[in-house]
Amino acid sequence: MNEKRQIIEATQRYLGGGNAPPDIRKKYPYDIVSVYVGMAYGLYINEIYKSDTDPNKVFLDSLTKAYPAVAVSNDTTRGERYSLIPTSKLFPLPNNHSVRFIGLVGDQTTKFIPRVNNSAWVFSQLEVNTMLTSVRYYVEDGKIFYSSHIEDIDPIPETLLMKLVVPFTEYASDEEVPLPWGGDIRIFDLVVQLLRQTPPPDEINDANTTQIET
Numbered sequence: 001m002n003e004k005r006q007i008i009e010a011t012q013r014y015l016g017g018g019n020a021p022p023d024i025r026k027k028y029p030y031d032i033v034s035v036y037v038g039m040a041y042g043l044y045i046n047e048i049y050k051s052d053t054d055p056n057k058v059f060l061d062s063l064t065k066a067y068p069a070v071a072v073s074n075d076t077t078r079g080e081r082y083s084l085i086p087t088s089k090l091f092p093l094p095n096n097h098s099v100r101f102i103g104l105v106g107d108q109t110t111k112f113i114p115r116v117n118n119s120a121w122v123f124s125q126l127e128v129n130t131m132l133t134s135v136r137y138y139v140e141d142g143k144i145f146y147s148s149h150i151e152d153i154d155p156i157p158e159t160l161l162m163k164l165v166v167p168f169t170e171y172a173s174d175e176e177v178p179l180p181w182g183g184d185i186r187i188f189d190l191v192v193q194l195l196r197q198t199p200p201p202d203e204i205n206d207a208n209t210t211q212i213e214t
Contacts, residue, residue: 005173007184008034014188015195024195033191038168040190042091044183045165049093057097063178064100064163065170072150072158082145083160091165096139101163104153108161112137112146 012033016026028036045063052059067086074081090098102112112135136147150156171177179187 002177002179002184003174004168004171004177007177007179007187008037010184011037011188011191015191021192021196024192028195036191036194037187039194040187041168041177043190044186045091045093047186049097057093060093060097060165061100061163062180063165065166065175065178067162067164068105069159070162072146072156072160075145078145080145080148081150081156082143083162085139085142085144085164086162087164087166087170089167089170091167093165098165099137099139099144099162100165101161102137102144103161104157105159105161112160114138115147 008030012028012030014020015024015028015033020026045060048059048063049057065087070083070086072081072083090096092098096114099114101108104110115136115138135149135153137144139145144162168177
């Protein structure tokens with residue numbers, strides 16, 4: 001189980017145990033540990049991104065949060081269908097690699113294809129454009145716009161499934177946070193590294209200092 005709360009509690013147990021360096025052992029309350037776990041989770045995602053030699057960064061697919069019913073709207077001025085990005089924050093990765101999957105609800109074999117913003121005209125001049133039927137999309141200002149191929153789907157979808165890489169803060173306390181095997185140990189290590197760069201608080205309210213028993 002990798003609920004957000006459980007990851008934070010496990011990290012706090014680690015920091016309170018004998019494996020934690022003495023200079024930080026049992027010195028940080030839950031709310032502070034939560035902040036540092038979030039920072040460590042971000043570093044962990046960046047490590048995976050940088051170490052994945054596949055140009056599509058496919059290992060990021062194991063770090064996504066699913067949004068199973070994202071509404072599709074119609075921008076009549078632009079003549080394009082679009083969706084609002086269903087989270088307040090995408091994890092900041094180059095080339096919109098945080099958007100890992102967009103497709104039909106109940107049909108994950110149909111995956112929309114990313115393209116560069118403002119490349120529609122160039123692509124439309126290519127012969128391959130008339131041969132491909134896959135929906136293409138691009139990200140702009142908190143929205144995801146779809147190519148006209150979406151109108152060839154019968155019926156035109158009103159909702160879509162999205163899988164996105166998002167920061168730790170975007171998960172509720174009882175939500176499952178994607179963490180591949182061994183990721184928890186890496187999170188512990190990163191939290192220790194971060195905490196050793198920050199002096200412990202001089203005063204901690206007794207109500208917040210209760211350590212979780214190992």
